[in-house]
Amino acid sequence: MKEQMSSVDVAAVVAELQHLIDAKLDKAYQQGNEIRLRMRSKGMRYDLVIEAGKRMHLTKYPRPSLRIAPSFSMLLRKHLTGGRIVAIEQYDFDRIVEIHVQRGDAKRVLVAELFSKGNVVLLDEDRKIILPLKPVSFRDRKVRRGEQYEYPPSQMNPMEVSREELRTLFDKSEKDVVRTLASGLNMGGMYAEEVCVGAGVEKSVSAKGLDEERFESIYTTLHALFEPIGTGALKPHIVIAEETIDVLPFELMRYETYEKRYFDTFNEALDEFFSVKEIKKVEEEGKGVKEAQLDTVRRTLKQQEEAVQRFRQKEKECVQKAECLYANYQRIDEILCTIRGAREKDVPWDQIATMKGVLSVDPSKGKVTIEADGIPIALDVNLSIPQNAERYYQRAKEQKKKLEGAQKALEKSKKKLKEIEALEVEITYEKAPQRRVRQKKHWYDKLRWFISSDDFLVVGGRDADTNEEIVKKYMTPDDVFFHADVHGAPATIVKTEGKSIPETTLKEAAQFAISYSSIWKAGGYEGKCYWVRPEQVSKTPLPGEYLPKGSFMIRGKRNYMGAPTRIEIGIEVNDETKVIGGPPSAIEKKAKYSIEIEPGDKTHNDVAKEISEIFLTKVSAEDKRLVKQIASPDKIMPFLPAGKSRVIK
Numbered sequence: 001m002k003e004q005m006s007s008v009d010v011a012a013v014v015a016e017l018q019h020l021i022d023a024k025l026d027k028a029y030q031q032g033n034e035i036r037l038r039m040r041s042k043g044m045r046y047d048l049v050i051e052a053g054k055r056m057h058l059t060k061y062p063r064p065s066l067r068i069a070p071s072f073s074m075l076l077r078k079h080l081t082g083g084r085i086v087a088i089e090q091y092d093f094d095r096i097v098e099i100h101v102q103r104g105d106a107k108r109v110l111v112a113e114l115f116s117k118g119n120v121v122l123l124d125e126d127r128k129i130i131l132p133l134k135p136v137s138f139r140d141r142k143v144r145r146g147e148q149y150e151y152p153p154s155q156m157n158p159m160e161v162s163r164e165e166l167r168t169l170f171d172k173s174e175k176d177v178v179r180t181l182a183s184g185l186n187m188g189g190m191y192a193e194e195v196c197v198g199a200g201v202e203k204s205v206s207a208k209g210l211d212e213e214r215f216e217s218i219y220t221t222l223h224a225l226f227e228p229i230g231t232g233a234l235k236p237h238i239v240i241a242e243e244t245i246d247v248l249p250f251e252l253m254r255y256e257t258y259e260k261r262y263f264d265t266f267n268e269a270l271d272e273f274f275s276v277k278e279i280k281k282v283e284e285e286g287k288g289v290k291e292a293q294l295d296t297v298r299r300t301l302k303q304q305e306e307a308v309q310r311f312r313q314k315e316k317e318c319v320q321k322a323e324c325l326y327a328n329y330q331r332i333d334e335i336l337c338t339i340r341g342a343r344e345k346d347v348p349w350d351q352i353a354t355m356k357g358v359l360s361v362d363p364s365k366g367k368v369t370i371e372a373d374g375i376p377i378a379l380d381v382n383l384s385i386p387q388n389a390e391r392y393y394q395r396a397k398e399q400k401k402k403l404e405g406a407q408k409a410l411e412k413s414k415k416k417l418k419e420i421e422a423l424e425v426e427i428t429y430e431k432a433p434q435r436r437v438r439q440k441k442h443w444y445d446k447l448r449w450f451i452s453s454d455d456f457l458v459v460g461g462r463d464a465d466t467n468e469e470i471v472k473k474y475m476t477p478d479d480v481f482f483h484a485d486v487h488g489a490p491a492t493i494v495k496t497e498g499k500s501i502p503e504t505t506l507k508e509a510a511q512f513a514i515s516y517s518s519i520w521k522a523g524g525y526e527g528k529c530y531w532v533r534p535e536q537v538s539k540t541p542l543p544g545e546y547l548p549k550g551s552f553m554i555r556g557k558r559n560y561m562g563a564p565t566r567i568e569i570g571i572e573v574n575d576e577t578k579v580i581g582g583p584p585s586a587i588e589k590k591a592k593y594s595i596e597i598e599p600g601d602k603t604h605n606d607v608a609k610e611i612s613e614i615f616l617t618k619v620s621a622e623d624k625r626l627v628k629q630i631a632s633p634d635k636i637m638p639f640l641p642a643g644k645s646r647v648i649k
Contacts, residue, residue, distance in 0.1 A: 015232065020088060024083070025085070027081060033134075087100040094152065094155070095114040129147050163219055177205050240261060247269050294417070322392035325377065342355075366382055447460060450587065452509070454505045457495040480509070481532050489513060515583075525598065539553070541553055567640075567645075579639060581640075607645045611636050
């Protein structure tokens, strides 16, 4: 199971967190190695979790704050509260994230180190350490108060590496391809193996001297693998076997046959993997966090015990095979000499496979498997018996080293189990932060209105009285007047504030004027309207004629435009949270969620209810409460055109 984020994960999450630029920091909290930053942006509240050496992501389920705040969180509040985030950056494709904060004239940098033995460090504008979460000293760097902050040794970025740089890395390497990619490009073994599989290159091939065809395949596959991070075309998901085992920003071939659960953002996937999963498990099983932790440790213990047995068995087998070679030295040496002689005479491998004492052959590696004392032993035909035996002794040493590591981990787990069993704790989680409904009063709320794609206010009348009011009270000489070329249409004006109107706004205003006219009520799918300047609009009728309330006389040239009858109903979640309605191109730009309608066969009530229900199925969990408040059927109905309608998307 994944325990910490990779450099690839960090790159993906940093790309998603760019919407927090300009967010203001409210408070900082701390529990152990976990720091939580609470911030506000465009009327919404966010909680960013940073766990040193492990993870960093937004969370909907922050843990409750402690009654007495630890000293590090108090220092963060002193330096960061009220500050504005000006940058969130990943350093050199490493598991290091910098959050730059401007507070008045003071600049601060919060560094999150997510690699093993990581840290959270607050820096001043000269990059001197104000305070680390954990003061530590390494061979090549010190992370202590007053020291100049220094990064760990840098490595190449797999997303930006050039052909020349990759070729140089390979030519200087003494390792195989997979280990060269994993360590040299700071991408880890899993992604290095993915590149090898995608490129069709055996991972154990030496990096040095790799032929041009395979090198080019690796280079192309490498850049294609990480392209989703640069383009934002992520496919965040959790990989599930018997339990969740990994969380990834995009799909990998190694998990092709596994069950997956997909998310809208990588932050949500990380939150589910690291946070929500444990909460749900506790709720479903009716257990406390203590019992869930005990279960986890017990499972780990079982896996570690199995690993200890496995490494011990492999060590024993390797030693046994090496001793077997010496015990049967003469017979095995004769077999190897016979095979070498046959190969010198170009005897094919399939004939060698039929020789006495040979169980199987591997032509690609020049190996044969023989039997000695009832044990199958794989041998390199180009090596002597002592050399083959030495290989088995070396493997035995490797297995012994792994065994020692597994035994140490096992002892730690046993100790952890006893510590948890001795604890009596109860941990609860806060509910996900709820977004507040933020609405202001505007003079145009009683009218029909929308904000165009170019940010121009467009208003229209609802009846004869408001048509009259729009022209007499709100229209100025700089505005533009629209009216559908039918009776029973709203007087519509574009408020220009002295600016020239782009073609997109003219088209949207035309569609607005047509869609809210009697054309919709008649079931028409398109119509025409005209626009004129304010000085062409008059309440003075021709001699002998009469103009009823809400009607006007148009003098001079009319500029005609056509448009389909389409209206989009949306929910805006920004500085304000409200229902909006108007031309689809304008509403889609402003709304987080939207639904398009056209003339149809359903009444106002039915369509409003249907739209409200669709919204509730489309929105995220954190927005559901908000939508219930602002997008009820009665709040949607004022934005529907007169007449019957139907939802089209």
